[in-house]
Amino acid sequence: MKTILTVLIPFAVALLISANSYAEESSGTGSQIYIKIGEAKTKKSLLALPPIQFVGTPAASPQFQSVGAEIYRVIYNDLSISTYFQFIAPTSYLEDPSKTSIRPAPADPGGFKFESWKQIGTEFLVRANFTIAGDTLTLETYTYHVKDASVVLGKKYKGSLSSLRRIAHTFCNDLLEALTGQTGMFLSKIAVSSDRGGGGFREIYVMDWDGSNGEKITNHKSVTLSPSWSWDGTKVAYTAFVQRTKTKTRNADMFMYELPTGKRWLVSYRQGLNSGANFAPDNKSIFLTLSQSGTPDIYKMAYDGTLGVRITNGPKGAMNVEPAVSPDGKRMAFSSDRSGQPMIYTMNIDGENIKRITFAGKYNATPSWSPDGKRLTFAGWSDDHFDVFTMNADGTDMVRITSAKKPNGKWAQNEDPVFSPDGRLLMYTSNRSGSHQIYISNLDGSDERRITADSANYFKPKWSHNIE
Numbered sequence: 088m089k090t091i092l093t094v095l096i097p098f099a100v101a102l103l104i105s106a107n108s109y110a111e112e113s114s115g116t117g118s119q120i121y122i123k124i125g126e127a128k129t130k131k132s133l134l135a136l137p138p139i140q141f142v143g144t145p146a147a148s149p150q151f152q153s154v155g156a157e158i159y160r161v162i163y164n165d166l167s168i169s170t171y172f173q174f175i176a177p178t179s180y181l182e183d184p185s186k187t188s189i190r191p192a193p194a195d196p197g198g199f200k201f202e203s204w205k206q207i208g209t210e211f212l213v214r215a216n217f218t219i220a221g222d223t224l225t226l227e228t229y230t231y232h233v234k235d236a237s238v239v240l241g242k243k244y245k246g247s248l249s250s251l252r253r254i255a256h257t258f259c260n261d262l263l264e265a266l267t268g269q270t271g272m273f274l275s276k277i278a279v280s281s282d283r284g285g286g287g288f289r290e291i292y293v294m295d296w297d298g299s300n301g302e303k304i305t306n307h308k309s310v311t312l313s314p315s316w317s318w319d320g321t322k323v324a325y326t327a328f329v330q331r332t333k334t335k336t337r338n339a340d341m342f343m344y345e346l347p348t349g350k351r352w353l354v355s356y357r358q359g360l361n362s363g364a365n366f367a368p369d370n371k372s373i374f375l376t377l378s379q380s381g382t383p384d385i386y387k388m389a390y391d392g393t394l395g396v397r398i399t400n401g402p403k404g405a406m407n408v409e410p411a412v413s414p415d416g417k418r419m420a421f422s423s424d425r426s427g428q429p430m431i432y433t434m435n436i437d438g439e440n441i442k443r444i445t446f447a448g449k450y451n452a453t454p455s456w457s458p459d460g461k462r463l464t465f466a467g468w469s470d471d472h473f474d475v476f477t478m479n480a481d482g483t484d485m486v487r488i489t490s491a492k493k494p495n496g497k498w499a500q501n502e503d504p505v506f507s508p509d510g511r512l513l514m515y516t517s518n519r520s521g522s523h524q525i526y527i528s529n530l531d532g533s534d535e536r537r538i539t540a541d542s543a544n545y546f547k548p549k550w551s552h553n554i555e
Contacts, residue, residue: 121211121232121239121266122171132210134172136163137184139226140216148219154251158217158226161255164297165273168512168527169263170534172211179207189214189229191236201236209233211266215258224248228258230265240265252300272296272509276551278314278323279525283543291325293346296507296550298525298538304344309337313547315364315373320553321346322390324354324364324373341375343390354392365410367436374398374410374419385410385421385438398438401425409453412436413460418480420444420454420463431465433480444482453547455505456480464488464504464513472498475515477530488532491519501526503547514538516545 122132139158141151148154166172181203192198204212215228223245230240240262244254256273263271275296280289284303289310294301304323305311311327323344328337341354341361355361359378366373367387372395376383383406387395398419399407405425412419420433431445431454445451450468457463463480466473478485489501499519506513513530516523520537523544528535539545 120268124267124269131173132171133175133208134166135175135180135204135207135209135212136166137177137180137214140185140189141218142216143218143220151219154219154224154248155217157251158215158255161252161297162213162259165256165259165271166262168297168534168536169259169271170511170529171263171267175207175209181206184214189216189227191231201231201233204233211239213262219248222247222249224251224254226254226258230262252295256295269509272507272511275508275553276316276320277514277525277538277548278316278325278551279548280312280314280325280546281543283541283545289546291323291344293323296538298540304346305342312339313363314549315366316549316551317366317370318368318552319370320551322366324366324375326362326364352391354390355388355394363409365412367412368414368416374412376408376410382406383408385419396437398434398436399423400438411454411456411463413456413480414458415460418460420456420480422452422454422465431463431482442481444478444480445485446482447485453503457506458508458510458552462506464506466502466504466515470498473500473502475501475504475513475532477504477513486531488513488528488530489515489517490532491517493519493521505548505550507550508552514548514550516548 139155141155145151182199187199188195188197190198192200210233212231212233215226217226226244228242229238232239244258246254259273260271277294277296279292281292282289284290288308290303291305291311291314292301292303307327307329309328311325314323314325316323326339326341329340330337339360339362340356341364342351343354344351357377357379360376360383363376364373372387372389374385374387377386382404384400385398385407387398402425405423407421407423409422410419417436418433419436420431422429423432429450429452430443431451432441432443434441448467448469452466454463454465461480462477464477467476474490475488476485477488491499493499499517501515501517504513504515512527514527517526522542523546525538525545525548526535527538
């Protein structure tokens, strides 16, 4: 599913070097950190992002306006969700960007003047243009630190028109890395169960982080649930209620789908539940819930379905479900009703040292780790609805993230939370609009935005671990 881009290094190096990767090098000031992540929470940097210029021949590329608008939209959306920037309104510009080149004067006689941008308080200025040659798109970008009139990042990206969004996402990743020292998550993917295909079925879809480029990867014409990403981003495991040939009954069986090859195989079809897969960081095994022994318990299993060790064992009659492996592979969070009501527990990866870490509410479920392993997020039931919470891995410092109502005044259900792969955002579902849609917010619940915008329903979205 990856599209190879050619990335070129322009400007300060005085020559162009092609590279078969997403981003090899950047011109500019090296390892300088322009934005300190902690400080960015209280002060956003003023960014000017003029429209992307087309420098080709309009008659030869009649689609240039829509292409330019889409590049701009993706870049604006990515940089906006990063929360690092406050965009300067175009009405404040002192010069018309369409009448100057993307390089500064006096080196470029037709270039822009840094002083025009300093006067309106601009900290960072992004100038870019693009050309279209047949099916090939070339995007040339320069990001300037206006105060010292220096180049933060200068790159040229080249790929097919079909890779437009990937090119724009790649630029935004590169820009965040140049400014903060940490790459963005804009090339990450979402896997989710949805009924958007109609027919009363739920299938698994894979899409960009912002809800675009949705692709259906299952066609069971049944109910498919609980997708999960492998740590290398190449596989998705999920549960599907498929009809068995001999008995004509449906069972919750576990499947694996390999995205680069399109290969699919049945991992576990033991009678009863085969659900809630979560990949181990070793990229060799999964943890899942099986009910073959009666009540649901958590097991370790190889990709080919070979059953490994049983991780939980009761206590008698208790359900142990929704395993979530920590990023370091040493611990696991899960939900269990062994205390009488479903609560969140943690344990060592071998099932030892079980600790209950939630005690409030009537029903706590779907735990998920932050990428650094320091916090967990989960859905908690109180006052007849679910809300999203975060807490430290030991259960302390619990914070409610969501609190929303439907148009009729009733509380909305906010469920299935997961952290973004860079740990800076939360994603979850909510039925506040009438159907279950996907939302994203900051870790404190601020700057919430809706990612899907239709009348379909989305369930248990999972964010890929890989961010580039």
